[in-house]
Amino acid sequence: ASDYDLIFVGGGFAACVTATRLATADPKLKILIVESGPHTETLEQSIIPGLFLSHMAPGSTTQKFHFSNPADYLGGRVARVPTGHAVGGGSAVNSMIYARASASDFDEWKNVHQNPGWGASDLAPLMRKLETYQPNPSSPTHGNTGAMKGSIGNTTLYGLQALEVAKQYDTRGSAADTNDLKTIDKWVLWPKWIDETTGRRSDAARDYLYPLLKKNKNVVLTVESDVNRVLFNGTRATGIEYTHAGETLTANASKLVVVSAGTLGSSAVLERSGVGSPTILKAAGVDVVVDLAGVGSDYQDHQFLAQGTYLDNSTVTLDFAHAGDMAQIGAAMQEWHATGGKGILATNGIDTGIKYKPSAVEVKTLSTSFQKFFAEKFASKADKALVWFAASAGLLGPHDGFPPNTKLGTWGAMLLYPESHGHVHIRSKNVSDPLDFDCGFVRSPLDLEALRFSYKRTREHARRHPLYRGEVAQIHPAFPAGSKAAVALPPQTPVAIKAADLVYTAADDAAIDKFIAATVSTTWHSMSTNAMKPRANGGVVDPSLNVYGTKNLKVADLSISPSNIGANSGATAGLIGEKAAVIIAKELGIQGV
């Protein structure tokens, strides 16, 4: 076995940040990072923004595809939930949407879930430390010296016009920035994790770990290596067992093992190591080290619903890239390289969005149980939105069946604080066996209703867009014959901004619900399987990220999120990485983190 001070299980978003901070402050620290996926440093799909959906293509090795148990509330369907599986984790393969949670989210982590040091004002300096926010480097809430670059970057005509439609159609109006921890309910040009000076993706591997590895030989990264389990002496973590190229290896950690394998990875690592519910461990043939029933017992995500429209053929979208049209991808890559990172591939095509809170008038149109839920959870919280809407120039999904060069738009809605939760547990000791994964999506009728509402709202925006040419039947509900809300097949022209909204009958609503059950999906924002909250409340880690009942073992990734956040989850994973570095540095007496 080889000897290290610290071992990181997983080399994803949070781990890259934590390990780099610690090793930079104390270059003598011997650190091992064991990552299951491949390198990303020279991978063009992890460099050129517009290629992001290729990570999701069948056969991709940079994402791991998890499958939920079949669910009644999904019409018996299995949900497919990809996670990052590469150096940099999700940050190196994701859709690059830059989004920050609201202050009240972190204040709940601190006050409701009893985590001193995790409130918004405690964490704001670390959020700034993570980033350089290029649209407004002197903004008081954003960072201007951090490694990760956020920018508005290149924008599409579709996105710019979607913002104009929203400004005219919706009285909410627009803002320059809705990632200042407080502003919601304003339409905005959405920032991206793209460095606008180079047109490259910005991620935790490229901007943290790889530069460190070039100068610090005490940090060892092993890729394509799966951690089976953490090794213990009693309840003190002493190292790990992992497999690489068919060989089973062990490594010792004299100071700390940090589990950063992501939400669907970390709780499985803990359970395979004997930390979890005895019933689950015994069924999987694992000896119990610590009885900790909270492990894997809560799974949260942002449930996502998309609808598709045809766009005018003259416009520029990312459909060719999403469809895998190699000839056009080659030409666009040449343009990107020749222009120093410009052109259509310098964007993710997701330009306009909003953290949307239904108005009092809108809430009145919903059921009494939804009104009660909304009054309790949202009405009095000024920074909490119900749902995030965004428009994409390009269909974010399979392009089978569309003639070549079809131009498509997607409107997406993701629920920010879904009531439906799930769980994830191991079924066996074997790292490659599928998990017992209950995704929970739309189990709660409140979530179904929120998505039904979201479908109707985003549809009104989609059909008013100047480039709109009709609806894609297979990405809309199958409304009953004669419905006044029937799908508008192409060719169509845009509806007037002032036109009346569509009216839906109970039968139409039932069709929408069926469509939701058939298509609702992950937004890839898995979290909360190792919640940071009191042990008696089902918590797994304490506010210093220590796994209850163990020594020298922490979890540092998005799985510690005790409750959901009103934003895409990447920035919060990076923030957790920064916070973990501060906590560990303090414990190990390392200065300068």
Ligand SMILES: Cc1cc2nc3c(=O)[nH]c(=O)nc-3n(C[C@H](O)[C@H](O)[C@H](O)COP(=O)(O)OP(=O)(O)OC[C@H]3O[C@@H](n4cnc5c(N)ncnc54)[C@H](O)[C@@H]3O)c2cc1C
């Ligand atoms: C397709 C996709 C699109 C997304 N889009 C966005 C977006 O646009 N904006 C946004 O803010 N967020 C987005 N996210 C979410 C964001 O990327 C994640 O929330 C974030 O990466 C989570 O960070 P993490 O450190 O918790 O885990 P991860 O980044 O997932 O890292 C965990 C790492 O651990 C490794 N691992 C797992 N098990 C083992 C094991 N047994 N042994 C060794 N290694 C292991 C994995 O391979 C992975 O690299 C997206 C995610 C995905 C997957």
